Amino acid sequence: MLRALSILALLALIVRAIVVADRHPAPVRPGQPVNIEMSVWGMPWENDLYTKIYIPEFERLNPGIKVRFQYFEDYPNRLLLSHAGGIAPDVMRQNISFAMLWLRKDVDLPLDSSIDGPDGIDRKDFLPVAWQGIRYNGKTYGVPQDVNILAMYYNKTLFDRAGMSYPDSTWTWADLKRAADRLTVDRDGDGHPEVVGLDMGWGGGLFCPFLLQAGGHFWNADQTQTVIDSPEAAEALRFYKSLMRNYTLTRSNSVRGGLGPDKFFEQGKVAMFIDGSWRTPSLKKNAPGLRFGVAPLPRGKRALSVSSSCFWAVSSQSKHPDAAWKLAKYLSSQAALTTYWQYLWVAPPARWSSLRSPEFHQVTGSPGKIPGLPTEAEWKEKCSWIPEVLEHGWTSVEVSGPYTSQMMMHLNEAVDKVLLENADPATVLREAARLTNDDIRKAREAEASR
């Protein structure tokens, strides 16, 4: 028994030595390069942008720094576990949708002194909306990379066949409903339309822009209580329900998987659907013959879409924060962001100088992996809505807050109750707000006890 315990103790010591060695790398000697890590998520072919373009270029410009690239699946959880283990990558691509809570817990390093220092960047060159999600308590925790925006995709062939003009930024909710009605075709009257005017993933997520367009809000001023029970939110939910009742293929977000509205749209069975800017390249790739365009979301009381934003954060555990800052700065430089757009075109860059440059119109794609936009006419039909929305400030990141997860859990259920059980929108939103605020109170009590 004693011998067994000795062996166990020895093995435990070996494991501990390995862990500790990994946590505390040997100090860098003068003349030796500094090794830092960066991490991303996304489609696998996006990695080429980092491994073949960004990192070689950055290492050429900074000969004393070597970058190790990490691509993670299940990204937020992986980063959390890395942080808990003390091995978080030095530079992390993050999205405000999951990072808003982290900002309050010192996962990322405040970068104000670097941003505003002699080796800093010009804050004014970045879209104001891109900064909103990465500031907390007067500190800035990253440098913006892009701004995703929800938009409306439409099938030009189906619109032409119906003799209708294409959607644009002047469209209202009434136009949307009228178009959805006219474009829905059920030739044999069996209740299963051959073409559906408007389809969406019906749930809390896509209800969010409607709530904002109706003049509603998600949070109070300091984001400690939800206000999704406003009369504006109830009005938005009533309109949302009217859309779903008449024009839908999939009645609930519960029906997901590989058969989302985008797949029906690719097959020409859906005339319009709402999705993020990231969907455009994959639609063009999957359905090269499909004639489609993209437009800003129709306006309610106001024109507004929902955005989330990706940014480059430096880990608070980084052993080389200066080198990490250099990399974050490089990755959000005008040149890098312009390349990012031209190569992937999933989301517009967060810099005005990239967005307003002639290169923004020159989408090359990645040969063999992502199609490009060879003509200005095609760029106009698929991308001209982006500068229009951003220049007018028609998008918001308000939905992303530290307690978004709690709110969405109850908002999803409220939307389901209205769509599936015909419940009263005002009543279910009141209940969702009550439950959310109750959850937030408990979470804040737990936070306060730390």
Next chain:
Amino acid sequence: MKTMEPVASRPPASDGASPAGRGRIKREDSAGWDFVSPALLIICVFVVLPCIWGIALSFTSFDGILPARFAGLSNYQRLFADSLVRSTLWNTVLFVVLTLPTGIVLSLAIALALNEKWFRCRSLARGIYFLPNVTSLVAVAFVWEWLLNPEYGLVNAGLRGVGLHGQGWLSDPHLAMPCVAMVAVWHGMGFSVLIYMAGLRSVPGEVYEAARIDGAGAWQQFRHVTWPLLMPTTMFLTMMGVIGGFQVFQSVYIMTGGGPLDRTRVYLFYLWQTGFQNLEMGYASALAVLLFGIVLCLTLFQWRFFNRRLSVWQ
């Protein structure tokens, strides 16, 4: 040629063993410990310690990022006042109730059929039934989601083909949980069939022969011979089914995301949301401890229940 020593002539294993014998046993014990210690280390590091750590975390307000702070019993107080704990536990129990008896009955029926002499291509059939079990549940869930798609799924297409209305299988609050349960039964049935077939092979043929001589028909043979003698197998499958049923997560995560109307939000899904989406690891640990307690109690109850049945039959 060296022959085996008769058992009766061996010295007693422990009582009255000579000092030399005890020494040999100790040396053998020691060698045994040497062999199992790497495995023990792995189990300790990856199973035992995390379990203990999880229990400890349930008394803290750990958020996965900042250091854990002792929070006393507050997580447990919150747990008993949390209406979502009750509703998700109810959904989980419903899942177990839907999957367990169905799985047991179907797999026993299939195993009995496969065990019959008249059944041809037994190996092929066994392989077909076992195939879903070796397929990733994630892939299986995706495939079933497509099959059950209200517009383009094969299931509704088949129903329309015979003049019936298709259903929103996963979007109808009344149908979503039965559909998830059906997929779970389909996925796990191959394993149960194999275990039952192994159980059936171990039933001595003489017992059936004696029953037939006594005039027992097919049903009586099943009721008085097969079923009692398969009780240990049924006990094993029931226990595993309850434990597995309370841990359902993947199929719900992929097929319904807990919806519609929270009807498929099971306990483990809520635990995952609490821990990894809301970053309330301390509370999630308390939820895990409660789950452990429930499963332990149910397993002990089943153990006693089946053992009583077994002792009656024996």
